[in-house]
Amino acid sequence: MSERQVNELMIEGRNAVLEAFRSGRPVDKVFILDGCQDGPVRTIVREAKKHDTVLNFVTKERLSQMSETGKHQGVIAYGAAYEYAExxxxxxxxxxxxxxxxxxxxxxxxxxxxxxxxxxxxxxxxxxxxxxxxxxxxxxxxxxxxxxxxxxxxxxxxxxxxxxxxxxxxxxxxxxxxxxxxxxxxxxxxxxxxxxxxxxxxxxxxxxxxxxxxxxxxxxxxxxxxxxxxxxxxxxxxxxxxxxxxxxxx
The missing domain is CATH 3.40.1280.10 (SPOUT methyltransferase, trefoil knot domain)
Known part of the structure; x- marks a missing residue:
């Protein structure tokens, strides 16, 4: 089963992913284009580490396969459907x-x-x-x-x-x-x-x-x-x- 079928809450694009972190929405995983080092991507990496989110660095082909919009800008995240408890x-x-x-x-x-x-x-x-x-x-x-x-x-x-x-x-x-x-x-x-x-x-x-x-x-x-x-x-x-x-x- 592909990840797309598993999780309908896919967030694509740098601004959308950053906004998800900053709004406090639970993010399970982030997939980032391997080798991408520019400012917005570094900020996303920092946010992911701060929230202890699983980070995966993947190829462009992998991101393209996962993408539903074709406009991922090198970043795709999966948001949780429900809040986690303590x-x-x-x-x-x-x-x-x-x-x-x-x-x-x-x-x-x-x-x-x-x-x-x-x-x-x-x-x-x-x-x-x-x-x-x-x-x-x-x-x-x-x-x-x-x-x-x-x-x-x-x-x-x-x-x-x-x-x-x-x-x-x-x-x-x-x-x-x-x-x-x-x-x-x-x-x-x-x-x-x-x-x-x-x-x-x-x-x-x-x-x-x-x-x-x-x-x-x-x-x-x-x-x-x-x-x-x-x-x-x-x-x-x-x-x-x-x-x-x-x-x-x-």
């Missing part, structure tokens, strides 16, 4: 509801349909928020919003620079983390109650090594069929509802 907002939501925090942590989820479906599941399972990394992740595109079936209006999503550092900080606040892993202990044998973060990776790559090392347990979903893995959003749903079941029993 991790603290999620903990505040848990306190407000009088519940133990329940967060989803997503690593390597680059398919916007998977991300949207997981946000939808997180909302229905009563989770307080979803945390994604700045890199190797789909942003809050219009496709994600549509696939979430409205859940993005209610479930906070935070984008963090370093997932493992964020997990460390949350551990200090009493959370523990369970990672979805084919080789993990059966989820039915684990105690999944209390303040918890459910860590989900992509089907292909799974959870990255550094993030996995921060997890307290690995939970496996019993597989009875002839193939060896579930779609990431389905795995998230199965594990989330085991957490829900255990919370209700408690």
């Amino acid at each position: 991790v603290e907002d999620m903990l505040a939501l848990a306190r407000e509801r009088g519940e133990d925090p329940f967060l989803f942590v997503l690593d390597n989820i680059e398919d916007p349909h998977n991300l949207g479906a997981i946000i939808r599941t997180a909302n229905l399972a009563g989770a307080h928020g979803v945390i994604i990394p700045k890199r190797r992740a789909a942003g809050l595109t219009a496709t994600v919003a549509k696939t979430s079936a409205g859940a993005l209006n209610y479930t906070p999503v935070a984008k963090v620079t370093n997932l493992s550092k964020t997990m460390e900080e949350l551990k200090e606040k009493g959370l523990w983390f369970v990672c979805a892993d084919m080789d993990g202990e059966s989820m039915y044998r684990l105690n999944l109650t209390g303040p918890i973060g459910l860590v989900i990776g992509s089907e292909g790559e799974g959870v990255g090594r550094l993030v996995k090392e921060k997890c307290d347990f690995a939970a496996g979903i019993p597989m009875k069929g002839d193939i060896d893995s579930l779609n990431a959003s389905v795995a998230a749903g199965v594990l989330a509802y085991e957490i829900v079941r255990q919370r209700l029993q408690k």
Whole structure:
């Protein structure tokens, strides 16, 4: 799937991209013509770094392929369809509801349909928020919003620079983390109650090594069929509802 199909919120041209940054609109990624060094482009690079936006330097051919207007002036950005939340907002939501925090942590989820479906599941399972990394992740595109079936209006999503550092900080606040892993202990044998973060990776790559090392347990979903893995959003749903079941029993 091309980036154009994934994210309808494409911003083209130097002034339009600069204006997006200056207006405070969330920008997920910026693509800049490699080797372009003039004043306006340098300003865009500076703004992108200031906002910790992912920067990609690409060829003229790549920009032309991505462009919808043909007037990109060497700069194309992707703006988020929704505002990002802070991790603290999620903990505040848990306190407000009088519940133990329940967060989803997503690593390597680059398919916007998977991300949207997981946000939808997180909302229905009563989770307080979803945390994604700045890199190797789909942003809050219009496709994600549509696939979430409205859940993005209610479930906070935070984008963090370093997932493992964020997990460390949350551990200090009493959370523990369970990672979805084919080789993990059966989820039915684990105690999944209390303040918890459910860590989900992509089907292909799974959870990255550094993030996995921060997890307290690995939970496996019993597989009875002839193939060896579930779609990431389905795995998230199965594990989330085991957490829900255990919370209700408690």
